[in-house]
Amino acid sequence: MFGFDPSSGAGLWTLPKKESPVDPQAVDPAAGTGGTLVYPEGNEDGGAAVVAVDLSNRHQLWRHELKEPARGAPTIVDGKVYFGARDDVVYCLDLASGSVDWSQRLAGRVDAAPAVADGRVFVTAENTQTGTAQVYALATDPGAKRVVWTHQLGFGLHASSASIAGEVVVLGFGDGSVRAFDAEAGDQRWSESVRGSFSPLTTPAVDGDAVYVADRTGGVYRFDLSSGRKVWDYQFAQAIVRASPLVDGAHLLVGLNDGTLAALDTALGHLRWQTTLNAGPMGSPVPAGELLVVPSLGRHGGIVAFRHDPAGTLIDQTSPTVLNLPVALANFAGAFLALFVFTLLGFRLLSRRVTAPFPPSGDPKRNQPQDHGFDEDGP
Secondary structure: OEEEOOOOOOEEEEOOOOOOOOOOOEEEOOOOOOOEEEEEEEEOOEEEEEEEEEOOOOEEEEEEEOOOOOOOOOEEEOOEEEEEOOOOEEEEEEOOOOOEEEEEEOOOEOOOOOEEEOOEEEEEEEEOOOOEEEEEEEEOOOOOOOEEEEEEEOOOOOOOOOEEEOOEEEEEEOOOEEEEEEOOOOOEEEEEEOOOOOOOOOOOEEEOOEEEEEOOOOEEEEEEOOOOOEEEEEEOOOOOOOOOOEEEOOEEEEEOOOOEEEEEEOOOOOEEEEEEOOOOOEOOOEEEOOEEEEEEOOOOOEEEEEEOOOOOOOOOEOOOOOOOHHHHHHHHHHHHHHHHHHHHHHHHHHHOOOOOOOOOOOOOOOOOOOOOOOEOOEO
């Protein structure tokens, strides 16, 4: 684990960590004397745990060992740490001590980060044997009935993490759908189709009555939170696996797997600017004062900070999925002309084939009797 000064990028400290993939972490800046950092470590070969560190002195506060690793980010709310693991269990730990308040086994591994609000934990679980995914609403009260409601999808792995917007829970499912549920009762409010499945490391962004989601294929969509109506979509040529979209004023920021950070107009869905770095897949962008800090997760990865350039030039590019009628008609006319010319040349080549001519009318051979295999006396 590394700590950086966000304004300069200078390294501040380093912490040893068990070998593991680049897993997301959580920070509560108000906990302890200087904030508390919580992160998963380890992998299927061993060392799986969730660790809490006091950021004022980088001393380990506690370490909770796991049978299987945790892949999603922990969620810290009201002095509690919520996370899921690949042992099919969701945990609630005390942030100060690391003691287990409660745990709940679900019907599949939990790679998505839990969403917590109003005494509920919303999380998705995926059963790799049956190929099904479920979203759960769990009660945070240790003495309450744990499972409040659940919704199972008939098929399709690769669901996203959930987002909460008031009384609505929104997430993407592996069958290529975005669904919204009533947070209290679990009733499905709406479902809309997209072009791909989702990564559990991505979370929908909610801003007012707008919901923004990014699927694995690079599709980015805006939906109306109340009705589910699709307002716009933009299709990138690269996948989106480790970055959640971020609303930054009039722009939606998206990190792509080829090292591109792009900005879409939130109202129209047009591409306004993009920057591509040779640094591997981009993670979720994070505001840091006047800067925008983005992790890059490739072999040459690290931390990249962006600053607004007032002299920069914005672009206005529509999605390849949007029909541009003048361009489409021009392309059709060009294709038709090319096909016409190719067909005409083909017929002309065929007409030049050499065939045996008839003898001219003055040729003595023209009226010469033909031998049909008969002699004068008969057959």
